[in-house]
Amino acid sequence: MYVANDWQDYEIMDTGNGEKLERWGDVILRRPDPQIIWPIADEDHKWREVHGHYHRSSSGGGQWEMKKQIPDRWTISYDRLKFYIHPTNFKHTGLFPEQAANWRWMMDKIAGAGRPIQVLNLFAYTGGATVAAASAGASVVHVDAAKGMVQWAKENLALSGLADRPVRFITDDVFKFVQREQRRGNRYDAIIMDPPSYGRGPGGEMWKLETSLYPFVESCLSILSDKPLFFLINSYTTGISPTVLNNMLSMTVKKQYGGRISAGELGLPITRSGLHLPCGILGRWEE
Numbered sequence: 044m045y046v047a048n049d050w051q052d053y054e055i056m057d058t059g060n061g062e063k064l065e066r067w068g069d070v071i072l073r074r075p076d077p078q079i080i081w082p083i084a085d086e087d088h089k090w091r092e093v094h095g096h097y098h099r100s101s102s103g104g105g106q107w108e109m110k111k112q113i114p115d116r117w118t119i120s121y122d123r124l125k126f127y128i129h130p131t132n133f134k135h136t137g138l139f140p141e142q143a144a145n146w147r148w149m150m151d152k153i154a155g156a157g158r159p160i161q162v163l164n165l166f167a168y169t170g171g172a173t174v175a176a177a178s179a180g181a182s183v184v185h186v187d188a189a190k191g192m193v194q195w196a197k198e199n200l201a202l203s204g205l206a207d208r209p210v211r212f213i214t215d216d217v218f219k220f221v222q223r224e225q226r227r228g229n230r231y232d233a234i235i236m237d238p239p240s241y242g243r244g245p246g247g248e249m250w251k252l253e254t255s256l257y258p259f260v261e262s263c264l265s266i267l268s269d270k271p272l273f274f275l276i277n278s279y280t281t282g283i284s285p286t287v288l289n290n291m292l293s294m295t296v297k298k299q300y301g302g303r304i305s306a307g308e309l310g311l312p313i314t315r316s317g318l319h320l321p322c323g324i325l326g327r328w329e330e
Contacts, residue, residue, distance in 0.1 A: 170196025288326025
């Protein structure tokens with residue numbers, strides 16, 4: 044497991060009964076998590092005295108119950124990176140803290156490359172990986188289909204003092220964008236992707252990770268440079284094993300470029316129990 048264990052502004056304080064108790068800076072939130080199938084050891088005052096509690100609805104979705112006043116958004120830091128946090132209607136806050144394990148890895152890879160690195164971040168959300176890569180000195184192309192998420196990512200970059208870095212923000216369907224980059228002959232030294240389990244393209248095209256991911260990864264080979272640095276796939280799709288990502292990268296990127304692959308779970312430490320909460324999987328190829 045790749046554990047993001049060097050946070051100062053974020054903490055999973057406790058877990059149980061399908062929920063996690065989290066500290067985001069000075070704000071305490073209680074949110075559901077399907078991986079937490081064990082009971083709460085001691086539902087003490089910390090569980091009750093939260094700023095916000097997200098309740099799932101039996102009919103799908105859910106809503107926040109705000110117990111204390113909090114800002115519409117606030118800032119947390121990871122190393123030299125800064126991010127805006129905002130509780131959304133879909134229980135998310137705009138950041139996945141477990142990804143810090145990937146940010147640290149890619150910052151080290153980029154800083155140690157000894158050459159200019161061009162990064163493509165696909166399904167890029169609010170730009171955690173974009174900010175990390177830019178802070179390490181890479182040029183980045185950030186692509187996401189949601190205009191609001193792209194704007195949030197721009198604000199995160201500026202918040203981190205990196206607004207002058209060579210980052211292009213593009214609101215577009217990632218598949219169409221990759222096809223156009225193929226035709227343009229543009230190439231990247233590193234590709235990051237965090238694809239959804241399900242989705243639809245602008246023309247109604249159906250995306251299902253189990254059937255769509257492999258051909259998409261294969262298509263990305265044609266936009267890799269002659270000497271790529273890394274290729275990273277994240278997945279939150281339940282039922283997909285890290286070995287699947289290992290195999291997929293072996294059959295595509297490693298087959299063409301050699302190098303090595305690592306795969307596993309992403310996790311976060313739980314303060315009270317000393318255990319780790321699994322938070323998704325990753326597959327990494329590196330030169």
